[in-house]
Amino acid sequence: MAKVLISYWKRHDPPVMPVRTFSMNPSDNIQVAMNLVMPLADASPVGRALMIQTLAGAVEEVIAGLNNTGIVHFARFTIIDGNLCMLSMYDGDFSNYIRDFIYNIGAAFDALLVYIKDHPRLPVEDHPDEFIDWVNAHDALQLPERITDLSDDPLKLPRRLTLILDDCPNVQLFTYRAYPGFSVAQTRLALNIGW
Amino acid sequence: MSVVTGERIDLKDIQGNILRGYHAEVVRHIVVRVNDKGAAKQILADSVCGDTMNSPQITTGEQWDVDAKPTTFLNVGITAHGLRALGLSDSSVQSFPEEFLAGPAARATKLGDVDESAPVNWQDGFDRPDDVHLMWSIHAATIELLEATCRRLEAIWARSDAFVVTSRRDGAALAGDRVHFGYRDSISQPRFEYESNSQPAVVGRRDQQPVAPLGAVLLGYETTFPDVLWQMPRPRELGINGCFNAFRILEQDVDAFEAFLELVVSEHGGPNRPFLTEEYVAAKLMGRWRNGVPLALWPDSSDASAPTRPTFLRSNLEDDLNAFDYPDIDPEWDDYEGLHCPLGAHIRRANPRGAQIVQRSANYTRRIVRRGIPYGPPYDQKNKHDNHPRGLLGNFLCASLIAQFESIMYDWVNLGLQDPRITGTNDPILGANKLSASRFEIPLKGEDPIVLSGFPRFIRTVGSAYLFMPSITALRLLANV
Numbered sequence: 001m002a003k004v005l006i007s008y009w010k011r012h013d014p015p016v017m018p019v020r021t022f023s024m025n026p027s028d029n030i031q032v033a034m035n036l037v038m039p040l041a042d043a044s045p046v047g048r049a050l051m052i053q054t055l056a057g058a059v060e061e062v063i064a065g066l067n068n069t070g071i072v073h074f075a076r077f078t079i080i081d082g083n084l085c086m087l088s089m090y091d092g093d094f095s096n097y098i099r100d101f102i103y104n105i106g107a108a109f110d111a112l113l114v115y116i117k118d119h120p121r122l123p124v125e126d127h128p129d130e131f132i133d134w135v136n137a138h139d140a141l142q143l144p145e146r147i148t149d150l151s152d153d154p155l156k157l158p159r160r161l162t163l164i165l166d167d168c169p170n171v172q173l174f175t176y177r178a179y180p181g182f183s184v185a186q187t188r189l190a191l192n193i194g195w
Numbered sequence: 196m197s198v199v200t201g202e203r204i205d206l207k208d209i210q211g212n213i214l215r216g217y218h219a220e221v222v223r224h225i226v227v228r229v230n231d232k233g234a235a236k237q238i239l240a241d242s243v244c245g246d247t248m249n250s251p252q253i254t255t256g257e258q259w260d261v262d263a264k265p266t267t268f269l270n271v272g273i274t275a276h277g278l279r280a281l282g283l284s285d286s287s288v289q290s291f292p293e294e295f296l297a298g299p300a301a302r303a304t305k306l307g308d309v310d311e312s313a314p315v316n317w318q319d320g321f322d323r324p325d326d327v328h329l330m331w332s333i334h335a336a337t338i339e340l341l342e343a344t345c346r347r348l349e350a351i352w353a354r355s356d357a358f359v360v361t362s363r364r365d366g367a368a369l370a371g372d373r374v375h376f377g378y379r380d381s382i383s384q385p386r387f388e389y390e391s392n393s394q395p396a397v398v399g400r401r402d403q404q405p406v407a408p409l410g411a412v413l414l415g416y417e418t419t420f421p422d423v424l425w426q427m428p429r430p431r432e433l434g435i436n437g438c439f440n441a442f443r444i445l446e447q448d449v450d451a452f453e454a455f456l457e458l459v460v461s462e463h464g465g466p467n468r469p470f471l472t473e474e475y476v477a478a479k480l481m482g483r484w485r486n487g488v489p490l491a492l493w494p495d496s497s498d499a500s501a502p503t504r505p506t507f508l509r510s511n512l513e514d515d516l517n518a519f520d521y522p523d524i525d526p527e528w529d530d531y532e533g534l535h536c537p538l539g540a541h542i543r544r545a546n547p548r549g550a551q552i553v554q555r556s557a558n559y560t561r562r563i564v565r566r567g568i569p570y571g572p573p574y575d576q577k578n579k580h581d582n583h584p585r586g587l588l589g590n591f592l593c594a595s596l597i598a599q600f601e602s603i604m605y606d607w608v609n610l611g612l613q614d615p616r617i618t619g620t621n622d623p624i625l626g627a628n629k630l631s632a633s634r635f636e637i638p639l640k641g642e643d644p645i646v647l648s649g650f651p652r653f654i655r656t657v658g659s660a661y662l663f664m665p666s667i668t669a670l671r672l673l674a675n676v
Binding site: 021022023024026027029030068069070071091092093095096099100102103104106125126127128129130133181183184185186188189195 | 292293304305307309420422423424425426551552553554555556557560597598601602605606609610611612614615616618619620627
């Protein structure tokens with residue numbers, strides 16, 4: 001029943017996906033969430049073990065590379081339901097983050113992406129824009145922090161949201177920040193641990 | 196002569212004013228909408244046919260002899276809408292980078308074009324991006340030559356109804372390469388070394404920055420990120436030797452700027468701070484004295500003949516103006532704290548050179564070429580508030596708008612992400628400042644910094660377009676699609 005209703009809505013009112021937004025308020029552009037969900041080509045225990053061993057061999061490189069981007073608060077690598085997830089908080093522009101990431105640890109990522117279903121063209125250094133688009137598509141969709149931003153019309157809001165969720169199973173809701181508005185470097189400078 | 200990097204290029208295939216500036220006295224930018232596709236393509240074909248009797252020709256990057264410098268120069272840039280209007284296939288148009296296809300109006304918040312600078316307030320038809328197809332830029336040595344070339348061009352266009360002219364915007368150089376705020380401009384540009392027709396060439400002042408790869412401004416070469424290649428438009432010949440141009444009409448509020456300098460001196464100056472003059476404040480905001488002398492080398496005086504760093508290798512004054520960096524092995528001259536050039540000063544924000552920055556791999560990856568000419572009458576200190584619009588017609592040239600131009604504007608100019616000590620503030624001169632949130636610090640040796648706040652936005656965007664400057668080969672290709 002729900003499926004019939006959704007396809008009916010879709011025909012009459014196709015979903016409008018929220019795009020990455022920028023703000024002139026600096027603190028809105030600091031501590032931004034990225035939830036990269038990458039489906040494993042082989043999610044069996046053997047397939048996961050192979051991927052984990054490859055990643056284990058590149059841990060130092062990944063950490064050094066993320067450190068060099070200078071804008072990543074943390075990045076957690078986690079397997080959830082057959083997906084390799086890279087969950088991170090970063091400062092500034094998404095495309096700059098991914099471009100610096102490619103530059104710093106593109107080679108390590110090339111080795112990892114082999115284990116991912118429908119991965120982008122490799123090496124990523126040769127196709128940075130394509131990789132950035134791919135990451136964007138595999139990043140859990142960032143819903144507006146105020147969900148009412150999806151529609152001015154309160155009657156249409158539930159339908160809009162339902163249609164978006166029908167297209168995007170993975171979405172990022174709101175974020176709690178214990179120290180909002182502070183960049184990685186500001187935090188490190190304040191703690192006197194170098195930036 | 197320095198060692199040439201070995202990058203080879205056919206200068207006859209790239210448009211002029213990219214690697215090497217024209218230093219022309221006057222310019223007219225004519226924005227047109229394609230009216231008749233076939234006629235428009237014929238105009239493009241004629242502009243690269245090699246026959247000046249037929250039509251004025253696109254000026255290439257070919258080097259001219261010192262005594263044979265052309266007196267007029269013609270160039271053309273095309274927007275994404277323009278490529279479509281010329282009949283380029285959808286698949287080819289879609290192969291251009293996303294930010295170019297979207298155009299600056301769609302990227303306004305990212306670029307800081309908000310409030311008064313919002314695209315809805317843009318002039319010259321830039322508020323209707325769908326109608327901005329091509330921009331013809333005519334530079335000339337005199338206004339008479341400019342008028343004559345423009346008359347001839349527009350007469351040619353009129354014969355075939357190829358275009359509808361949507362706007363004409365004139366600019367004229369101010370004496371001494373100054374901009375309306377009084378600063379000498381265009382001192383710092385990337386230095387390129389290349390080989391063309393087996394002739395080595397070097398452009399740009401000797402400085403302490405690495406030589407920029409040709410791929411900083413042209414498609415098809417090693418980019419500013421070693422080993423990373425940008426998306427190439429298809430077919431490949433359409434992209435190679437092309438360049439992206441973020442064209443911006445930047446209106447400058449000189450009254451507000453001068454009033455702010457006066458206010459700072461009256462609020463923070465006094466007998467204990469005899470050094471704090473309007474010129475000092477202007478220098479600290481920019482990172483250079485208004486005559487172009489860099490604070491990094493002459494922190495106390497705009498007189499370039501005054502002594503500076505003892506081991507500094509003097510060559511000639513013109514080169515010295517750009518031969519500096521912020522870090523230095525001599526602790527006396529190392530400027531980590533911004534005691535010479537403030538951390539938030541315009542030239543340090545827009546190009547941190549070798550300074551420690553947050554994005555450790557980004558120091559030299561965002562370098563762009565700036566070509567600009569002021570518009571509007573010179574500002575007259577004796578006749579303030581004359582209500583004449585004045586500003587800069589700026590061309591910000593690069594190979595990747597998103598990785599270079601937009602990154603500078605967003606991360607560095609309007610967020611200050613590069614240094615935790617300025618994060619959350621905007622560029623004092625170019626930034627999207629608000630009275631309630633603006634902040635700028637002038638660090639002082641041995642005492643608390645002078646903190647400036649409550650200043651407005653001094654530069655307002657009144658028009659912008661993302662243009663692709665195709666190679667000569669690509670223009671021929673476009674004329675035949």
